[in-house]
Amino acid sequence: MSADYRLRSPADRLRWLAASWRAAVPAATILFLLFLMTVPIVLPWPALPQLGLLGVFVWAIFQPGLMPPYVAFVLGLIADLLFGLPFGVEATLFALTALFVRIFERRFGHHRFGFDWGIAALVAVAHGGLGWWFLGIAGVDGPLRPLLLQALTTTAAYPLVVLLCARLQRSWLA
Amino acid sequence: MDWSPPSRRSASRREQNLALIGAVVSGAVIAVGVLMLLIDRVNPDQGSHLRGAALDVTTPVWSVVRAPVDGLARLNGDVSDYFDAIDKNRALAVELQASRAAAQQAGALAAENRQLRGLMKVVEPQVRLIATARLAGASSGGALRSAVISAGSRDGVRPGQPVRAASGLIGRTLETGGHAARVLLLTDPASRVPVIVERTGQAALVTGTNSPQVEVRDRISDDVPLRIGDRLVTSGDGGIFPPGIPVAVVSRVAEPPLARLVADPHGVGLVSVETAYLPVPPPPAAASAVPVPRGAVGGRAKPVAPAAIIVLKPGLSPAPAPAAKPPR
Numbered sequence: 125m126s127a128d129y130r131l132r133s134p135a136d137r138l139r140w141l142a143a144s145w146r147a148a149v150p151a152a153t154i155l156f157l158l159f160l161m162t163v164p165i166v167l168p169w170p171a172l173p174q175l176g177l178l179g180v181f182v183w184a185i186f187q188p189g190l191m192p193p194y195v196a197f198v199l200g201l202i203a204d205l206l207f208g209l210p211f212g213v214e215a216t217l218f219a220l221t222a223l224f225v226r227i228f229e230r231r232f233g234h235h236r237f238g239f240d241w242g243i244a245a246l247v248a249v250a251h252g253g254l255g256w257w258f259l260g261i262a263g264v265d266g267p268l269r270p271l272l273l274q275a276l277t278t279t280a281a282y283p284l285v286v287l288l289c290a291r292l293q294r295s296w297l298a
Numbered sequence: 299m300d301w302s303p304p305s306r307r308s309a310s311r312r313e314q315n316l317a318l319i320g321a322v323v324s325g326a327v328i329a330v331g332v333l334m335l336l337i338d339r340v341n342p343d344q345g346s347h348l349r350g351a352a353l354d355v356t357t358p359v360w361s362v363v364r365a366p367v368d369g370l371a372r373l374n375g376d377v378s379d380y381f382d383a384i385d386k387n388r389a390l391a392v393e394l395q396a397s398r399a400a401a402q403q404a405g406a407l408a409a410e411n412r413q414l415r416g417l418m419k420v421v422e423p424q425v426r427l428i429a430t431a432r433l434a435g436a437s438s439g440g441a442l443r444s445a446v447i448s449a450g451s452r453d454g455v456r457p458g459q460p461v462r463a464a465s466g467l468i469g470r471t472l473e474t475g476g477h478a479a480r481v482l483l484l485t486d487p488a489s490r491v492p493v494i495v496e497r498t499g500q501a502a503l504v505t506g507t508n509s510p511q512v513e514v515r516d517r518i519s520d521d522v523p524l525r526i527g528d529r530l531v532t533s534g535d536g537g538i539f540p541p542g543i544p545v546a547v548v549s550r551v552a553e554p555p556l557a558r559l560v561a562d563p564h565g566v567g568l569v570s571v572e573t574a575y576l577p578v579p580p581p582p583a584a585a586s587a588v589p590v591p592r593g594a595v596g597g598r599a600k601p602v603a604p605a606a607i608i609v610l611k612p613g614l615s616p617a618p619a620p621a622a623k624p625p626r
Binding site for chain 1: 320323324327328330331332333334335336338341342344345348349360361364367370425433434435436437438440442443444445446472473480483485486487488499507508509510554562563575
């Protein structure tokens, strides 16, 4: 709640409350992206980009206050539910991503798109490797290479997610 | 509006406190996440109700918004069909002649087999069709290779039932919601299907590798070599899959042998769910405390090991509704 809430007029308070749904836009975008990933196309490789991870990464850059690690954690739990993974795999990975971006932005804020894309590629590869490790902890063993293939497609999908999030940012959150 | 988090230089104590609380909560959720992973290891079936409910949320949407997805799936097939239509037609004509002869032979053999079984009084467990459903979801973006079908526990689908298409085996049900069920595909690394090599009769396990081809493991008497093109069909061991369903065709004989799946879930429209070949008997009270190793029976399956023992005495299976014979 805003600090100067008590100083406002009733009409202003109402307007402020009515506008507060916008705080849910980043989480809603990521929910939509996660839902999009359950599209009933069965591919022979796990080649569908991890759009939810990209959403967390992009929103943590655009709106760090609206994508703290604990919100990313809850979104990750929903991702685990939707993809049938053991609970905690994507949850921990999403939370770690948001935390990484928060620390990273504090150190090297305000940079160009290409730089962010490179960092997103690193995050996608780390997501594949760490995800494989976490699945091993949870008792699900499998080969690592297909997950790294997914990191490639995730990297390729990064501009699209940035485009979507930037449009939403401009129309609702600017 | 500006929701940026308070920086360290902010003078307000309140904001500093909020930042501190945020950092502590963030660390705590990551610790909780790692703890959850450890709990998953001990108890793989936790939260199966929640998973079922999540399936029920997404499936209806994809059942309605099918048109673009079906279009995409069909486009791929259409283009390739167009380009090699003539070659395919010629190959099919040759294959048809060969298979007509084979089918006649097989018909005679089947009749003879039926007679002999009648003489020997072999009791066959009856497999019953539970539901026919569409694919209404998938997880092509994760470590778990699964599809979602639009039939669930309201239709009688339970975890651990075989799912097949007309051309061959697809997988088995993993968890169910009211109107949807998750199917573990054969390409998942946790999937294990007991098969026999049709030509030699060797028993083996078909294991997913999270890639288009599956691996043929643990082949009995592996000094008898495989050949490219050998057909693998389910053996009925383990009690989930009924014997004789086509699974894969061997595509590489060098170690480790690989096989290409017969039924491609990408192309199938409708799949059918059947009862498990030999239903899992209720575990005895003492045995329920024995931990079943996870990889032994296939991923996060319910322990189905007891069914393997029952295979030897098929007369015990309940066989709820024998399939009606056509009046001839």
